Amino acid sequence: MKKIKILIIEDDAEISRLTAMYLEVEGFESKIVDDGEKALATIKHYLPDLIILDLMLPGMTGIEICKQSRAFYQGPILVLTACDDDVSEVSLLKLGADDFLTKPLKPHVLVARIEALMRRSKPNMPIDVHTGHSKIHIDQASQQVIFEEKELILTSSEYEMLVLLERNIGNIVSRADCCQALRGINYDFNDRSIDMRISGLRKKLNDDHMPYKIITTVRNKGYMLFNG
Known part of the structure; x- marks a missing residue:
């Protein structure tokens, strides 16, 4: 089964490392970009199924990346925001984001949001079925x-x-x-x-x-x- 490819655009090395590690444990493939200027080119080259995008980035802001990428990228974009970011949910959706999460991230919530976005964007794409505890x-x-x-x-x-x-x-x-x-x-x-x-x-x-x-x-x- 083809793995879902996730591009993490985040300049905080520890957050991006831990996020990638957790996603890979969950069966996703991931790639990290830590600079806004490199983000657009990486999206075109990597062709991710989903993007996790931080708003505050060096080189180019997450808002600009979201706006410009929508000219060629149709997959879901999950935006990461800090609690004090002066950007509303409505504004993010108008800019092209599909969903957003506030930091600090909770890994199980992140995975649940990713799975929900993938079901909506690619309903025919198989996603690994999680088999849990019998009781x-x-x-x-x-x-x-x-x-x-x-x-x-x-x-x-x-x-x-x-x-x-x-x-x-x-x-x-x-x-x-x-x-x-x-x-x-x-x-x-x-x-x-x-x-x-x-x-x-x-x-x-x-x-x-x-x-x-x-x-x-x-x-x-x-x-x-x-x-x-």
Whole structure:
């Protein structure tokens, strides 16, 4: 199956690196451009299926890139904005953007937006079907979680943690990735709050006594959602 190609136009090296890493874990192909002047040429050469575009860039602003690229690029553009950017949602849509997210990014929200945009723009393009935990059902639209046919009442941070673990079911999720889901993509991961959130999830999943059967701890590596 052909991978969906995503062009990340972002001058913050750490944000772009972490975004690309997370997208590639999710099965996307990605490329990074860190300068507005190079962006238009890269769009023409790389032919991405979707563009993630930061507004504040050196060389040429994201607004100009969005306007000029629409002369030749028809794919979806997902704009990244800071909370204090003086650009409204209506203005972004009029300039040619299809959707926008504010920083700091939450990885599972980013992936959900990308999948929604791809379904709208290329309804016949196959997108990998995610197979989740047999006893856990997550409705990302309503953020409702059902476990063993009962609704779980989770905090927002517990929900974000569970989504990350469930999307990577059977694979180890590092503490760094957990922190990105918990606090945003640009977060320093030296924090014991991760253990608190995992402990809270285990209690609500009736898995708070060793040996853990649902969320396992992989020593010195991270956590894994086990579908046993």
